[in-house]
Amino acid sequence: MTFAALLAEAVLGVAFAGAYPAGEEVIGEVQTHEVRAGESLIELARDYDVGFNEIAAANPGLDPFVPKPGSLAVIPTAWIVPREATTGTLVVNLAEMRLYYAFSADRSGTATLLTMPVGIGSEGTDTPPGVYRVVEKEFHPAWHVPASIRKERPELPEVVPFGPDDPLGTHALRLSSRSILIHGTNRPYGIGRRVSHGCIHLYPEDVLRLYQIVPVGTAVAIVRQPVKAGQDGDRIYLEVHSDAGPPIDALSEARRLLTDRGFWERVDPAKVEAAAQERSGIPVDVTR
DSSP states (O other): OOHHHHHHHHHHSSOOTTEEETTOSEEEOOEEEEOOTTOOHHHHHHHTTOOHHHHHHHOTTSOSSSOOTTOEEEEOOEEEOOTTOOTTEEEEETTTTEEEEEEEOSTTOOEEEEEEEOBEEOTTSOOOOEEEEEEEEEESOOEEOOHHHHHHOTTSOSEEOSSTTOTTOSEEEEETTSSOEEEOOSOGGGTTSEEESSOEEOOHHHHHHHHHHOOTTOEEEEEOOSEEEEEETTEEEEEEOOOSSSOOOHHHHHHHHHHHTTOGGGBOHHHHHHHHHHOOSSOEEOBO
16 A cells, blocks of 8 residues: 555545545556456446446446456556646546545645546536535535426425435535535445436445545536546556547547647557547557
8 A cells, every 4th residue: 555545544544445646647557357246347336436437438348237257347447637636626527427636644745646436417417517615514414305306206305304315325515506515325326327416426435535534615626528648657648538428529639638748749649549439438558
């Protein structure tokens, strides 16, 4: 475990797989898992703290619900960090359905980066990009059902108290838009999918960790970046996601990012094109 991860463990009180030294552009390592009888990609996603869409995109040849026992599942636990994820700013990238938060874990200023998968708004109730801040933290939050949802489901009461039927889970961070929360869920299989009415969902264990370390007033940047570029040592990486948002030309966006970073002369155009077409959601080495 890295020193930064140990610092995060000391702060969180638990070991956390998604803790990395802040300041690195490419974090983590891709893993593999031999599928056992009865396992699905849904369970594996939660075990490895990745979202369902992430693990499904990384394993196009596997049935996500009944993968063949003995198959090797790719676990996509490597990412390029969005450039907005500076220390003290919480970033949610809608395109990859993932959250990043860098924080100082001790008085020396050593910073740790946490990353965790999220569920986001479904079509028609999309999570809006923008810059917000955390204005309130709620333990055992009650769900005040929006009028739009009660119109769809008139059997719901005006308020659902904390409990097994409360979709907010155990903890919530309310953003300055007021209608957007980052919260837990009583349906963890929705993490890594477009499942909400605009809120940002976390696995129950992840929302507890985040709740403990994010103070009121924290800046929150919700972005949509289906293409990311980064550098690790002398290697250049490209990460491309299939995004349900407004359509973009992934190859053109990759060329733009690589050129803006001064990387274009150092990459292999054929590797860039292949990564843009595959859209695996995993950092791909495109160095010439």
